[in-house]
Amino acid sequence: MSEKKQQVTRRQFLNYTLTGLGGFMAAGMLAPMVRMAIDPVLQESGAGDMANVGLAVEDITNEPQRVDWTITQVDGWYESEVTKSAWVFVNENDEIQAFSPICTHLGCVVSWEGSEEYPDQFFCPCHNGRYYKDGTNVPGTPPTAPLSVYEHSVENGMLYLGQPIPRGEA
Amino acid sequence: MLQKIYDWIDERVDVTPIWRDIADHEVPEHVNPAHHFSAFVYCFGGLTFFVVVIQILSGMFLTMYYVPDIENAWRSVYYLQTEVAHGQIVRGMHHWGASVVVVMLLLHTCRVFFTGSYKKPRELNWMVGVLLFFVILGLGFTGYLLPWDNKAYFATQVGLEIAQQVPFIGDALRTLLAGDPTIVGAQTLARFFAIHVFFLPAALFALLGIHFILIRKQGISGPL
Numbered sequence A: 001m002s003e004k005k006q007q008v009t010r011r012q013f014l015n016y017t018l019t020g021l022g023g024f025m026a027a028g029m030l031a032p033m034v035r036m037a038i039d040p041v042l043q044e045s046g047a048g049d050m051a052n053v054g055l056a057v058e059d060i061t062n063e064p065q066r067v068d069w070t071i072t073q074v075d076g077w078y079e080s081e082v083t084k085s086a087w088v089f090v091n092e093n094d095e096i097q098a099f100s101p102i103c104t105h106l107g108c109v110v111s112w113e114g115s116e117e118y119p120d121q122f123f124c125p126c127h128n129g130r131y132y133k134d135g136t137n138v139p140g141t142p143p144t145a146p147l148s149v150y151e152h153s154v155e156n157g158m159l160y161l162g163q164p165i166p167r168g169e170a
Numbered sequence B: 001m002l003q004k005i006y007d008w009i010d011e012r013v014d015v016t017p018i019w020r021d022i023a024d025h026e027v028p029e030h031v032n033p034a035h036h037f038s039a040f041v042y043c044f045g046g047l048t049f050f051v052v053v054i055q056i057l058s059g060m061f062l063t064m065y066y067v068p069d070i071e072n073a074w075r076s077v078y079y080l081q082t083e084v085a086h087g088q089i090v091r092g093m094h095h096w097g098a099s100v101v102v103v104m105l106l107l108h109t110c111r112v113f114f115t116g117s118y119k120k121p122r123e124l125n126w127m128v129g130v131l132l133f134f135v136i137l138g139l140g141f142t143g144y145l146l147p148w149d150n151k152a153y154f155a156t157q158v159g160l161e162i163a164q165q166v167p168f169i170g171d172a173l174r175t176l177l178a179g180d181p182t183i184v185g186a187q188t189l190a191r192f193f194a195i196h197v198f199f200l201p202a203a204l205f206a207l208l209g210i211h212f213i214l215i216r217k218q219g220i221s222g223p224l
């Protein structure tokens, strides 16, 4: 052994090597398990197919109407039919509007003119949340954001709806 | 950083003597492969435990996708095997590990037998070991049904017939295991799942605890 000051003692060296080896083995064991567990977070969200909601464009009026349609939902190993809903109308600029009925407060279902006291508004019965006709939340009521808007397209005169897209806080 | 956290806790709770008592003791020369290479046979107990840890961890993660229901069990296994990233690896670890556990266990048992370590005062730990052996066989038997494929179904059919051969209580035993006197079905799968994932692991932990406490108290047996 030389006189030179030792940078790493024998004991430290063995400690580091064994910790490293143990860590490597533990990581090799846990990595696949953790990757499997977090898989749902890393899945590409399947770009939603547009679904024919069974409403002809010529039947869309200025008055929001509720449309319900079913899609086949693939949930892991389980496939089922689920019903989706939207409030559909044409606005002053002749644009088709399709709003998600899910309240942006805590997720109840809103209805157009759901309260006698507030005509011309969407109303949520859970905590009296309200939205104007263009979907923006009425200030001073519980919701903090406008109703989400469905992506839509028109084919052969029929309305197709895709995923509801949230609008930012207003 | 880690050292500081450790010191902070140690200063208040004085944990050092606790883990020293559990972990800090000398490995006798006759069980250290660095001295006599043939001493590697003393590793089989630890290796068995290592594979058991793999089984427990991989099993816990499999339970995130697996459903114990005859309509969905096979489909959920198929899904985790084909669609989930690394699902195939984790299922593979559990599937092959189930056999490796038994192999390691037998090698460990052989070591204990041929070194005569089961003799006084260690008879009790041999008995605990025998119980551990049955618990692990039970885990293999109940786990085998869970994928709910043909192999699983018919293997369990046979296993239940074997249980039925037990004198006097055979029929009751089969019904108790399968949840029905004749059917291997919905109730069987639910039961086997509960036994595989809750009851036997609980027994396994208890027995392993006793096994290790006894080893710590009695020390490893002396050289031949």
Ligand code: HEM
Pocket: B052, B055, B056, B057, B058, B059, B060, B062, B063, B066, B077, B091, B094, B095, B097, B098, B099, B101, B136, B139, B140, B141, B142, B143, B144, B145, B146, B147, B196, B197, B201
């Ligand atoms: C020594 C311990 C264990 C052994 C020997 C064992 C054995 C087995 C076997 C043989 C299978 C069938 C695998 C196949 O054929 O692919 C299986 C499946 C399964 N085990 Fe275990 N197991 C053990 C511990 C555990 C624990 C602790 C859990 C959960 C906490 C667990 C959860 C599962 C699940 C969810 C399945 C069904 C998924 C599949 O079949 O791949 N296992 N086990």
Ligand code: FES
Pocket: A103, A104, A105, A106, A107, A108, A124, A125, A126, A127, A128, A129, A130, A142, A143
């Ligand atoms: S959930 Fe709609 S107002 Fe609270």
